[in-house]
Amino acid sequence: xxxxxxxxxxxxxxxxxxxxxxxxxxxxxxxxxGVINMAHGELMMLGAYTTFMVQNVFxxxxxxxxxxxxxxxxxxxFVVTALFGLVLERGVIRYLYGRPLExxxxxxxxxxxxxxxxxSVSWVLxxxxxxxxxxxxxxxxxxxxxxxxxxxxxxxxxxxxxLSAAIALVTGIVVGQVYKLTVTKPWFGAQNVDVTAPKxxxxxxxxxxxxxxxxxxxxxxxTIACVVAIYLFLNRSTWGLRMRSVTQNRSMSACLGIPxxxxxxxxxxxxxxxxxxxxCAVSLLxxxxxxxxxxxxxxxxxxxxxxxxxxLVGSIVAALVIGTTTYLIGSGVLANLLAPIQPLADFFTFFxxxxxxxxxxxxxxxxxxQFRPAGxxxxxxxxxxx
Amino acid sequence: xxxxSDLNVYYGESHILRNVDMTVHPGKMVCLIGRNGVGxxxxxxxxxxxxxxxxxxxxxxxxxxxxxxxxxxxxMGIGYVPQGREVIPRLTVKENLILGMEALPDRKSKxxxxxxEIFDLFPVLKTMLWRLGGDLSGGQQQQLAIARALMGRPRxxxxxxxxxxxxxxxxxxxEAAVRRIVATTGVSVLLVEQHLxxxxxxDWYYAMQKGGIVASGSTRELSNEVVQRFLAV
Numbered sequence: 001x002x003x004x005x006x007x008x009x010x011x012x013x014x015x016x017x018x019x020x021x022x023x024x025x026x027x028x029x030x031x032x033x034g035v036i037n038m039a040h041g042e043l044m045m046l047g048a049y050t051t052f053m054v055q056n057v058f059x060x061x062x063x064x065x066x067x068x069x070x071x072x073x074x075x076x077x078f079v080v081t082a083l084f085g086l087v088l089e090r091g092v093i094r095y096l097y098g099r100p101l102e103x104x105x106x107x108x109x110x111x112x113x114x115x116x117x118x119x120s121v122s123w124v125l126x127x128x129x130x131x132x133x134x135x136x137x138x139x140x141x142x143x144x145x146x147x148x149x150x151x152x153x154x155x156x157x158x159x160x161x162x163l164s165a166a167i168a169l170v171t172g173i174v175v176g177q178v179y180k181l182t183v184t185k186p187w188f189g190a191q192n193v194d195v196t197a198p199k200x201x202x203x204x205x206x207x208x209x210x211x212x213x214x215x216x217x218x219x220x221x222x223t224i225a226c227v228v229a230i231y232l233f234l235n236r237s238t239w240g241l242r243m244r245s246v247t248q249n250r251s252m253s254a255c256l257g258i259p260x261x262x263x264x265x266x267x268x269x270x271x272x273x274x275x276x277x278x279x280c281a282v283s284l285l286x287x288x289x290x291x292x293x294x295x296x297x298x299x300x301x302x303x304x305x306x307x308x309x310x311x312l313v314g315s316i317v318a319a320l321v322i323g324t325t326t327y328l329i330g331s332g333v334l335a336n337l338l339a340p341i342q343p344l345a346d347f348f349t350f351f352x353x354x355x356x357x358x359x360x361x362x363x364x365x366x367x368x369x370q371f372r373p374a375g376x377x378x379x380x381x382x383x384x385x386x
Numbered sequence: 387x388x389x390x391s392d393l394n395v396y397y398g399e400s401h402i403l404r405n406v407d408m409t410v411h412p413g414k415m416v417c418l419i420g421r422n423g424v425g426x427x428x429x430x431x432x433x434x435x436x437x438x439x440x441x442x443x444x445x446x447x448x449x450x451x452x453x454x455x456x457x458x459x460x461x462m463g464i465g466y467v468p469q470g471r472e473v474i475p476r477l478t479v480k481e482n483l484i485l486g487m488e489a490l491p492d493r494k495s496k497x498x499x500x501x502x503e504i505f506d507l508f509p510v511l512k513t514m515l516w517r518l519g520g521d522l523s524g525g526q527q528q529q530l531a532i533a534r535a536l537m538g539r540p541r542x543x544x545x546x547x548x549x550x551x552x553x554x555x556x557x558x559x560x561e562a563a564v565r566r567i568v569a570t571t572g573v574s575v576l577l578v579e580q581h582l583x584x585x586x587x588x589d590w591y592y593a594m595q596k597g598g599i600v601a602s603g604s605t606r607e608l609s610n611e612v613v614q615r616f617l618a619v
Contacts, residue, residue, distance in 0.1 A: 245474050245485050252472040255434055257460030257489030257538060379476070 008333040009324060010207065014216040016323025017223040020316060021281055022296045023303035024226055025274030027315040030304055032247040033267055035093055036100050038107040040300060041293025042114035043272050046084060047077035047279025048288040049118055052193050067198045070280075074222075077276035085272020089265050097250070097264070111297075115290045119190045123183040128172035135164035192289035201284065215284045222281055226274060227316060233270075234312070243267050306365055308375030317376055322361060330357030387412045387574040388433070388542055393442035395425075395432050402428050404597045406442070410542065415568055415575040417585050417605065420594035420616055426578045427469055429594075430546050433576070434466045435459045446542065460489040465540030469547050469578075471527040475520025479511060479530055482519045486537025503570075504533045507563045525556035532560065536567065542574045543567070549581045561587060582613065 022044060029037045037043075051073040058069035088110060096103045139160045143149060149156075176184045197215055204211035234240040246253045246263045254260045282292070303322060307314025328334045332352035338344045351360045372378070388410040395403040403425050410416045418426050431437045433444060435456040444451050451459055460466070474482055483500050505512040508529040514522065519530060528548055535543060545564070549557045561584050568575055579585050591608055593601040593616040601612060 241477070241481055241485065242488070244477060245481075248474050248476055249472060251436055251456070252468065252474065253485070254456035255436070255460055255466040255468065255472075256485050256534070257457050258485065259457050261455075 005333065005337070006207075008328045008331065010212055011331070012324025012327040013320060014212070014220060014323075015327050016320040017216075017220045018278075018282060018285070019299055019303055019323050020319035021219065021223045021226060022275070022278040023300040023315050023319055024223075024230065025271040025278065026300045027304050027307075027312060028230070028274065029268060029271035030301070031310045031312075031315070032243065033097075033264070033271075034100065034247070035097075035268070036104045036107065037093075037271075038104060038297065039088070039111040039114060039293075040107075040275050041295070041297035042111040043081045043085065043275035043293070044279035044282065044296055045118065045288065045290065045293040046114065047081050047276030048195070048283035048292055049188065049193070049279075050077040050080045050276065051280040051283045052188075052195050052288060055195055067200060070198055070201070070218075070284075074277055074280050077280040078273040079276075081276025081279070082269040082273030085275075086265055086269045088272070089268035093268060094261070094264060111293065115293070118188055118290050120186055121188065122186045124172045124176045127175060127183075128168045131171055132164050132168035135167060136160055139164070188290075190290065192287040194287045195283040197284050219281045219284070222277070226277060227312070230270075230274070231312060239263070239266060302362075302365060306368065306375055308377040308379070310379060311375070311377040314375055314377035322365075325364070326357050326361050329360055330354045387414075387447060388576065389443075389445045389448075390429075390433065391443050391445075393429070393432060393439050393444065395428055395437055395439045397428075402597050403432065403439070406597075406599055408592055408599060410574050410576050411590075412574055413568070413572045414590060415564075415577065415588040417577045417579055417588035417591045418594060419579065419585055419591055419613075424594045425597040426594055427546055428597075430466075430468075430544055430576070430578060433544060434464060457488075460538065461491055463489075463491075463539075463541035465489065465535030465538055465543045465573075467528075467531045467535050467543070467545045467548060469550065471524070471531045473519040473522070473527045473530050473534075475518065477519055478516050479519055479522070480515040482530055482534050483511075483537055486534035489538025489540065500537070504536060507536075507566060508533050525552045525560075528552060528556070528560060529563070532563065536571075539571075540573060542576065545575065545577045545579075547578050547580065549579065549584060557581060557584070580617065582617070 025043070026037065026040050029035050029040065051070075054073040054076050055066075055069050058066050058072065088107075092106050092110065093103060096106060140156065143152070143156050146152070201214045201218055204213035205217065206212075234244060242253070242258050242263050243266070245256075246258060246260050247267070250260055253263075278296075279292075282288075282296070299322075303315055303319045306322065307316070307318035329348060329351050330353060332349065335345050335348035335352050338348060351357055369375075388408075390406055390408040393403055393406040394401070406425075406429060408416075408418075408429075418429065420426055428437060432439050435451070435454060435458075439452065446459070446462055446464065449462070451462065454462070474485065477485070480500065483504065484498060500515075510526055511530060511533055514526070519527065522530060532545070532548065548560055548564070552560070564575065564577075565587055567573060575588075577584075577588060585591065586605055586608065588605050591602060591605050592599050593612065595616060601616065
């Protein structure tokens with residue numbers, strides 16, 4: 001009985017820590033910046049695929065290197081997704097601040113593009129994209145030195161865009177014809193790929209009657225490390241202070257001399273990078289596919305909203321509560337506990353599968369939000385209504 | 387110090403500022419008067435870079451600043467105290483003050499210490515360093531906003547109705563503080579104000595009507611007749 005409950009709590013916390021890790025980046029991007037980033041799940045997926053690639057590289061090194069690949073993968077996943085986030089912010093999001101509906105649609109589009117991108121990415125595609133960027137942005141950069149650039153800017157774009165696209169396309173086709181399958185074969189394809197955990201992460205720690213797998217422990221430690229790092233960054237560093245200021249009052253922050261564009265880009269990049277770390281972590285839990293992100297996006301938004309938008313501590317508590325509840329209901333622990341009370345036990349037995357547990361948790365969250373629309377830890381003070 | 391010439395600003399298609407010319411000389415306090423809705427705040431926002439004028443020019447110490455973003459202008463030495471204070475609500479008073487130092491041009495000299503002059507000017511702030519900016523009263527927020535602007539050691543201080551909605555005793559305090567700031571730091575001040583006693587502290591006045599400057603002169607010559615024409619309802 002007691003060990004069953006203990007099991008439940010441990011597993012719940014481990015589920016919760018995965019949720020939290022996934023939601024942490026979103027807590028910054030959505031909670032602090034107010035950007036509804038539907039591509040957050042796909043950023044996680046990007047992190048997971050980065051992990052897969054790093055793993056393959058380290059596999060070829062063999063031996064002790066392979067045992068350590070996960071740390072390099074974490075860094076690589078963070079850097080790759082942060083860079084992608086940076087491009088996303090500079091290219092799309094920054095034109096849409098303060099317009100949540102447009103951001104929602106735009107980032108959803110980005111998520112679809114990313115999904116298809118990992119399915120069809122091949123050397124030809126990469127060569128084409130790189131060539132296009134070099135030609136187009138290179139030309140813009142060169143021409144921007146001209147004194148009359150502002151006047152001819154639109155013309156330059158109108159000419160260079162189709163021109164670079166055409167050159168990139170033709171080059172891609174030619175390369176594809178010459179080298180055939182070696183360059184046109186997709187890197188990953190539509191199938192799921194598997195990330196193998198290093199040896200020291202396999203197996204588990206026996207606690208009482210059950211095993212807590214090392215992977216789960218690793219994710220818990222990782223989550224704690226990320227939360228602490230983010231907390232310290234936001235509350236102790238100069239850039240953290242700037243970030244909090246800009247997210248609360250953009251125009252006034254600019255008037256104080258804070259470079260708001262840099263702050264926005266940095267905030268979004270960090271949020272995206274955290275998604276990459278989360279992706280690296282979830283790749284250890286199961287196979288990774290183009291749709292991996294979809295499985296997490298709803299859960300992560302749920303965590304942020306239930307916790308209270310803009311509150312880090314809210315996200316932490318919400319993730320743990322949702323994780324534990326889902327596990328307790330889904331695994332049937334609660335049904336066993338309530339066995340003496342027949343109708344209640346029947347009720348919880350009905351919901352004792354993973355998907356049905358989710359249904360019940362959703363229903364509970366809807367009810368909860370009726371009473372606490374601002375979440376567990378709403379913003380307080382006289383500024384809330386203003 | 388500041389020179390605005392032939393400035394035209396539009397909100398969409400409606401013409402707000404019409405051919406505005408204005409000069410603030412170094413170390414002088416200039417007051418902008420006029421009824422509500424004549425474009426005073428619009429003019430200040432254009433100077434700060436929050437609004438983009440359609441034509442005209444703005445120069446700070448001879449350097450044109452129209453192409454620069456608000457944060458660049460702040461670092462060039464414009465300290466802005468907007469209408470409605472705009473204290474960052476969920477940061478502490480201390481953090482708000484530290485953010486004021488963002489405008490300092492050389493980043494090395496930045497510390498976490500608030501200089502004592504600030505507390506000499508506004509003693510009330512010292513007791514509430516750890517309160518959230520948004521939880522202060524209107525008058526305290528106003529003092530915080532001025533103190534925050536001073537943290538960046540501006541060359542030009544732009545104040546937008548610093549006495550709006552504030553009790554008379556605090557108005558006198560703010561007035562005295564602004565006067566002391568001008569006397570001790572030699573900063574130039576551009577002030578928008580309705581409160582007549584405060585207006586008379588300035589060296590020079592510009593009166594606005596329907597988006598244009600219609601009168602200007604030394605405040606010593608600011609007669610009741612002028613006040614009647616441009617301020618009285």
